[in-house]
Amino acid sequence: MPDLDSYGSLSDSLEIMDQRLQRMADFKAAFNDSVSRDVVKHVRHRNSLLRIGKLPAEILQTIFNLLLFSPRGRRKSRFVSRLTTLRAVSWSWRDLIGRTPSFWAHVSSEDHKDFVSEALERSSQAPLHFKHIGKHADGPESPFLDTVLPHLHRWESVAIHQPNVHVAAKYFSAPALKINTILLSSLANGTYQPGR
Incomplete structure (x- = not known):
């Protein structure tokens, strides 16, 4: 032993x-x-x-816009991945995309919170388009909506798919004067009655 x-x-x-x-x-x-x-x-x-890098910024912005957004102005699938890939091509593309607010003015609750924060900062004062998809497990708060609420004055199009109608209603208690498109949907049973 x-x-x-x-x-x-x-x-x-x-x-x-x-x-x-x-x-x-x-x-x-x-x-x-x-x-x-x-x-x-x-x-x-x-x-x-490469020759494409020699194109004027305006033409590159148009090309990037076609790659990132649908003809109706909505984000294409894998938007964040596409944006990240374009930024990785060259320093000049990274700079151009970084200083083009319209590329950053589309956010979703499905995006990583770091991307959302960066997008809200880089979008400057550009009109904001966002989509929020709530979950049944969500309580009366939404961290994503809390993040975009300070930019209420920039909201232009909003899509909120929220199982709990009271969560969505909470964030519409103040006027958003620039909104021209709203899509609200709820899977909640019952109806929302303001003031109760």
């Missing part, structure tokens, strides 16, 4: 091996990150030399 000292040295050896493995994993992650950043830098430089 091994004595207590051999268990201690075995334990120490395993701990040393774990530390070495962790250092190797950290090195691998840092190396992959460095290579990835270097590849992105070179790809963006190569892409900046």
